[in-house]
Amino acid sequence: MKILSMLSRNLWRGVTTLRFPARPPVTMRFRGLVRMNPALCIGCAICRFRCTSRAITFSAGKNEFTWSYDPGQCTFCGRCIEGCKEQALTQEAACPPVYLSIGDLKTSYTIPRKPPAPRSPAAVPRAPDSQPTQGVTP
């Protein structure tokens, strides 16, 4: 008899899941999507190594590198942001958009590598004034 009342309740209570494309409410503890500022990124790839979900991919060329992020694979753990010393990564507390296929939300940046800064004369080590002695004789 109990099963019948359960069935009856389930049949008549209506829809309890969200209807597409409605989005679930964002909870207080949700950290959000990762955003990258290409102007600050130096291409060190630390974020890629810290991301165990493989949401960040990185390919390096001689004069440029490509950084990609797929929110569909992201667990929003924040490890990439903690590891980015350049403050190039942030998380926005917005709900992830609805997507239909893996890779729909993927973003990529191809960034030219910055040339190394010229060395200042003060930083160049000076040659010693005297030659080192080859041996010491008493």
Ligand code: SF4
């Ligand atoms: S850790 Fe930061 S600076 Fe390094 S590749 Fe990632 S986003 Fe760029």
Ligand code: SF4
């Ligand atoms: S938040 Fe976590 S899962 Fe998402 S890209 Fe960063 S390290 Fe990877």
